[in-house]
Amino acid sequence: MLNVARMRYKRVKWRGRLRAGVYRAAPMRYLRGMDNPASEPTGSQARATPKPPTPRIVYSPRYNIGFFGLERLHPFDSRKYGRAWKVLRERFGRGLDRYWVRPPRPVSRAELLQLHTPEYLQRLRDPKFVARVLEVPPVSRLPAWVTDRCVLRPMRRATMGTLLAAREAMDHGLAVNLSGGYHHASPDHGHGFSTYADVGLAVHTLRQSGRLGEKDKVVYVDLDAHQGNGVCRTFAGDSRVFIYDQYNEDIFPMDARAQRRIDCAVPLPFGCAEADYLAALRGRLPVFLNSVTRGGDVRLAVYNAGTDVFTDDRLGGINVSAAGVLERDRFVLQELTSRHIPTAVVLSGGYSAQSYKLVANMVAYVLETWGNSDEPAADIPKKFTSNDP
């Protein structure tokens, strides 16, 4: 079986070279599960009764960042969340409320300290440091209370959204946080518009609460155009998290140390065409998921659905059309849900005027595929309603 696995991997490698012109050293850790053909799904995955997901959409109008127009100095549309929500509201009307989960408050300092260092949180009190993280130099001249209230607080609420989406995914099979995905942030560092390590915090919180068991595996699929170096650094010592990362290798962050942590790396050249992008995804992701799920106990997937692979995006450097982005999202969500892996989606990057439409397309696909008007309306989980400031 090992030889079969190797042959299959060679085929993928060869196709990758042909189609995308790129190849990265074999990520053997995730292939180990293929050594034992007799292994069947065991543990919690085998025990779970497969049933279709009932989607949840996590969103707050307070996600949207605005500080006297300065946000327009960065190509990131920091109000894309609200714009996507407006499109969805026009499309689904009041029916959208059935799926809506509202993060009632930002994550607290005590919660952030579960993962972040006190020194890092202290640095975020300095507007000069925040300006560097956001890549918006004029922010350095704002009072600290303004950066906290207008920039960091919405991000802390979006971080709560990722925590909620992960928990809702485990309860209902599929949840989309209409923000989050700060994949360049790690416990002691932030850059690239990423302040809080929301995915790391969500996994840590679920482990602390016992929702994720000690041996339960987590799959992280990162299709943002930029490599998710913060997530890699956050999970550097956690072999229960399996990372698939498909990214433009010629742009930020070029973090060689973080790249070594990826279990299945799919680096792409600048200007990668849509056909090559989708061929790489179709060739690599199923093999990766098959090998990780073979031993069972995969209890959660987090899908970073960054839309900066869109052809008009100013930063991503990958040429995928709007239809191609939707096809990508459709493929990933089908691959995960067909394996009955509870999936939380986060938005991450997207730096074009069309980004919010791409997000709305993905959420509309989720609701039209898995939504059910007979489903009871979503509730705000009680645990998160206390201490609402």
Ligand SMILES: [Zn+2]
């Ligand atoms: Zn990005």
